[in-house]
Each structure stands twice: as structure tokens, then as C-alpha cells.
Amino acid sequence: MVFRSVRKRTRSRREALRILPDGHRSAGFRDRGRLALAALALPLVGYATPAPQGSLEELMRGMATTSGVVAHFTESKSVSLLDAPLESSGILYFIPPDRLVRRTSSPGKTSVTIDRGRFRFEDETGGESADLSANPIAREFVDNFIVLFNGNLEALRARYALEFRTDSAGWELELTPRHAPLTKFVARIVLRGAEHALREMEMTETDGDRTATRFRDVEVDHHFSDEELAALFPAPSPPAADAVR
Numbered sequence: 001m002v003f004r005s006v007r008k009r010t011r012s013r014r015e016a017l018r019i020l021p022d023g024h025r026s027a028g029f030r031d032r033g034r035l036a037l038a039a040l041a042l043p044l045v046g047y048a049t050p051a052p053q054g055s056l057e058e059l060m061r062g063m064a065t066t067s068g069v070v071a072h073f074t075e076s077k078s079v080s081l082l083d084a085p086l087e088s089s090g091i092l093y094f095i096p097p098d099r100l101v102r103r104t105s106s107p108g109k110t111s112v113t114i115d116r117g118r119f120r121f122e123d124e125t126g127g128e129s130a131d132l133s134a135n136p137i138a139r140e141f142v143d144n145f146i147v148l149f150n151g152n153l154e155a156l157r158a159r160y161a162l163e164f165r166t167d168s169a170g171w172e173l174e175l176t177p178r179h180a181p182l183t184k185f186v187a188r189i190v191l192r193g194a195e196h197a198l199r200e201m202e203m204t205e206t207d208g209d210r211t212a213t214r215f216r217d218v219e220v221d222h223h224f225s226d227e228e229l230a231a232l233f234p235a236p237s238p239p240a241a242d243a244v245r
Contacts, residue, residue, distance in 0.1 A: 056164040056173070060153045068222040069094040077211045093232055095224055101232050114142070115233050137181050144182050160189075170194035 070093055077086040090104035102112040111127075113120040119138070120129040132139045147155045156162065159182075160175040173191045177183045185205055192200040201213045224232075 056162070057153060059171070059173075060156070066094075066096065066221050068096070068224050070219040070222050071215045072217045073213055073215050075211060075213045077209065079209050080207070093224075095229070095232075099233065113233070140181055144177065170199075 070091065072089070072091050074089045075087070077088075079086065087107070088104045089106045090102065090110075092103075093101040098114065098116060100112075100114045104110045109124060111120075111122040113122075117132050118129060119132055119142075120127060122128075130138065132142055144159055147159055156175075159179065160177055163174040165172045165174075170193055175189045175191070177186050177188075183206075187204045187206050189204075190202045191198055192202075197218065199215055203211045205211075
């Protein structure tokens with residue numbers, strides 16, 4: 001059962017990148033949202049801005065200050081139909097304001113890239129791209145997650161009901177989506193950290209499935225070289241010339 005479910009999950013991710021005129025392939029939108037969240041959560045991983053623990057305003061204020069982030073992650077997804085969670089691990093890159101790469105190395109190699117309004121998913125079988133501006137629902141998913149790290153607390157409150165808690169161990173921010181389409185798929189998102197660093201993210205979906213992501217070896221304020229950027233965001237290949245003119 002696990003093998004069949006993993007194959008189905010991979011196929012649904014690839015379907016998520018197919019922009020349909022009617023925009024009603026809900027399974028695809030659900031997986032697009034998962035991928036977007038996993039990538040867009042990266043900029044919250046760590047910040048060097050001093051911020052007193054217990055102040056959501058100060059925490060948000062520091063979220064847009066990084067020049068770049070590199071972080072390793074491990075992810076565990078609990079699915080109601082499976083006896084054991086699906087485990088994965090990899091590395092994430094963030095270049096402000098809107099360039100992100102999420103690469104998994106285990107159990108299989110995949111890559112999710114968001115680059116200036118374009119979304120690309122790749123695995124061992126190939127890759128597909130989508131223009132987010134061509135699909136309002138996909139764009140809305142990304143916009144909902146962008147407000148998690150752009151420091152706009154007013155916009156965050158407009159999109160989510162917030163509960164911010166602190167104790168001696170750190171802080172916890174629980175977000176409940178207010179509006180569709182996110183309310184159809186995401187029940188809540190919980191971010192946990194200490195001082196100005198996020199160390200764990202947990203997303204619970206409306207069907208009860210849960211994804212927990214933990215971060216380690218976080219490098220904050222990474223200055224990406226031109227060579228690194230070219231490797232992360234290679235220029236698209238030009239169309240092949242006609243063999244016969």
C-alpha cells in the first residue's frame with residue numbers, strides 16, 4: 001500500500017503543475033500549496049536581528065532583513081491511509097524577495113523552484129513549469145505564504161487568525177487561514193522557535209494529514225555568488241531550431 005500511495009503522491013504533484021482552464025483540479029491545488037508552503041517557510045528559519053522573545057512585532061520586523069538563507073531540513077508527513085509517516089530530507093535556499101529552491105535528496109531527488117512568478121517541479125522522471133500569474137488560485141496560495149515572512153503584520157492578520165505564545169523554551173505562532181482557497185486545504189499552521197529563529201513548522205490539513213518540518217545547520221545572511229545563483233536558477237534553454245527550413 002505504501003508503494004502505491006507514494007506513486008500516487010508523485011503523480012499528483014506533477015498534476016499540480018498543469019494549469020487547467022476550469023481551475024477545479026483540487027488535488028493538484030492541494031499539492032501545489034504543500035510545495036509552496038515548504039519552500040516559502042524557509043525565510044523564517046533564522047534571523048540575526050535582535051528581538052526580545054515574546055514580541056511578535058519585533059519578530060516580524062526582522063523577517064525581511066536577511067540577504068539569503070541556506071538550511072537543511074527533515075520532513076515527516078503523516079497520512080491517514082498509511083501505517084508509517086513519509087520521511088524526506090534535503091536543503092533549502094532563499095534569495096530575497098521571491099526566489100526559492102527546495103531540493104530533497106532522500107528518499108528520492110526532487111526540486112521545487114519559485115523564481116519571479118514561475119513555479120517549477122522536477123523529479124527523476126522530468127520536470128514541469130507553471131506561470132503563477134496564469135492561475136489566480138495558485139497565485140493566491142503563494143501570496144498567502146509570502147506574508148509569513150515579508151514582515152507585514154497587518155497583511156498577516158488579514159489572511160490568518162493569529163495566536164502568539166511564549167514560554168521559557170521559546171515562542172509559538174499558530175495561524176488559522178481566514179479565506180478560501182487556503183481554508184479548503186489547510187486547517188492550521190504552527191511555527192515554533194526561540195528568540196529570532198524558527199526551528200520547526202507543522203501544517204495540519206483539513207483532512208487530518210500532518211506535515212512536520214525541522215530545520216538544522218541554518219546559515220543566515222548568506223551572500224550568494226553569481227556562480228551559485230546561476231547553478232540554482234539556470235537560464236531556460238532556447239527552443240530548438242527547426243531541422244528543416
